Amino acid sequence: MIVYISLLFIILILLPFLPAFYELVKKEDAEKLFIDMDYSRDPRYFGKSFREIIKNSLKTNKTAWFRESKMSKAEIIGVSAEKTNIIPNELNYVLFNKGKLVIKNSVKCNKEIYSIGNVDAGEGCSILALASDGDIILRPNLKLIRWLDAGGNISIMENCDLGIVVSTDRQIDIKNQCSFKRLFGNPVRTAQTIRNADRQEPDVEKKSITVNGDLIIRKGIRLWGNLKINGNFVVDTEEKVEIFGSVFVEGQVNMSGNSFVAGNIYSQQSIYLKGVEVGSYDSVRSVIGKKEIQLYENVIVHGYIMTEGKGTTL
């Protein structure tokens, strides 16, 4: 009896360890956690890496119209060498376009496109992903599923859904009623003209300020240094407000009027901008709002705009 009880005791003691012993012996999940050692943050990453994949895939068999190619999975790549290629109907293969590209209204592009020339995407189109070395025009009511990257300027008409990211090193003009997650351009603008291009940072000692509570600015002011605001940040004046530093806010950011921020705007909540310029041509900066970003008229951001929630232009 004692032997059986002892055996039972040993079994009950060891039983919980069985999965661990199994894993130690089998080593099914023993590899180190993955870190991409070559990763460095690049807002144009999708577009750049896609171009590389296409170029590498097309190194062989340069004449055929359709080519079997290995991208992340086996894909057929269509190659067009026409001066102007027009897509009239649904596109179901990856397209490499050597000239200009016109996508007709309401066409669904279910695969990625890489165009060397300019792209004009028609009204109501749906595009999975698009890279162009030239300019891109997105007509109204277009839906982008993933990403879009241009070597030239990007012009976005009303009511477009801009997917995960739209990026270029040059200009993005964006009309109202568009939704976005990430935009990168120099600049991204809801306005039609660049204001205050000659703005010079004053040569004075910077002094950073931390505010415990809300900061509301109702008069024109110049501040030199970074701001940390543990409440909300409101700029509510038509007078000139200039901040030569970054603004970090725990609450909401609501800036309107005629404001300039030389650094970044960062909020753990939401950001509402109207009549605000951020960064400059030679100083790319970021506007990051965790929950929401709303861009009204006359907003110019030299750099990156990002939200985990919903971004809209109004």
Add this chain to the structure above:
Amino acid sequence: MVISYMIRHFIFTMNRMYGEQRMCYQDIIQNKYPSITIVVPMHNEEKVAANILDLLIKCDYPEGQMEIIPINDHSTDKTREILDSYAAIHPCIRPLHRYNMKRGKPAALNDVLEMSDKSLMIIFDADYLPPKGILKAIAVCFENPEVGAVMGRVIPVNASKNLLTRILDIERSGGYQIDQQARYNMLLVPQYGGTVGGFRRDLIIALGKFDPQFLTEDTDLTFRLFLNGWKVVYANRAECYEEVPESWSVRARQMRRWARGHNQVMFKYLLPVISSKILSKREKIDGIFLLFVYAMPFFLIAGIIDAMVLFFLGEAQILFNFGLISIFTVGCSAFGNFAPFNQIGLAVFLDGSTKRIRLLPVLVFNFFFNMYCASLGFVDAIIDLVTSRATVWVKTERFRVTKQ
């Protein structure tokens, strides 16, 4: 005390599972970055020195804005030659050879504080393998004027080696993915860990530099920053590989040194934390928890011994109070046994490598091992306090054979 720590673990886990996650600053993109000095303290690091220097040179950071100062701290192997050979090729590498002064990381960092003229210092231990984008990810956090120090995430590179490394791997996941991130989310006291992190150079000079007597200059810095109104930011996506000990004896020495140093800090900062007018209430509470982390194992051992003695002497009256024992048993089961395991289990899940959750039961071995080593460290710290004896820095042995 034990139950309060259990609840703390439980709250952190729930925060990571259901709570709102604060963003860190790595998403900020800008083309101008502050000047940085990358410091790599080394004592007999010939096995790993070239590895980290190669990776630091490859890092993505604006040219002219960074310098690398590897510290050869009383090395007797080929560390000196390796550093000089790199310095001869790369002008941004300026080795500091230390032989005639006090050995140890705090003293060495003080020398670099004087030697550098950059605005930030970013520290890596010699066995670390920094990825290309990590410098920007850390440096950009200092745009927030409230931030005094930044801490990144550490991931074991030799996780698959043996039982110990596998345990340390999942323990690290819990410590960073849950513990540090939850503390950052909840505006508590994330800890600067002394490596894969950085601080403002001028600030540390203004605060009186590092105390060479402390074995954990990182914990000391964490509390000095918070007590002076600064914050420590945890950047979960600033990830870097490290080498964890592969033998139990090396791990025991490391754990004992950490516990000794941490308790030195506890003795120094407990009253200032309690009486601080700068810290918020939640920072105070978490700060006290953090200070006692390496004292707890000693009290736990003392409690277990005490309970056993009382039991055998027939004095354990508490055992006969059914209501009380039920509360403690259920409490321990719900929060005690499950809370740390929940924490590590969730961390592993968030990291996306779910099969290693099977290793959770063997953590119990590590629990008793850590409890023993940390208790010895606590006793060491008491002796330090009473006798004011000098501390000696003990280097953690490296195991790397091939270049990573």
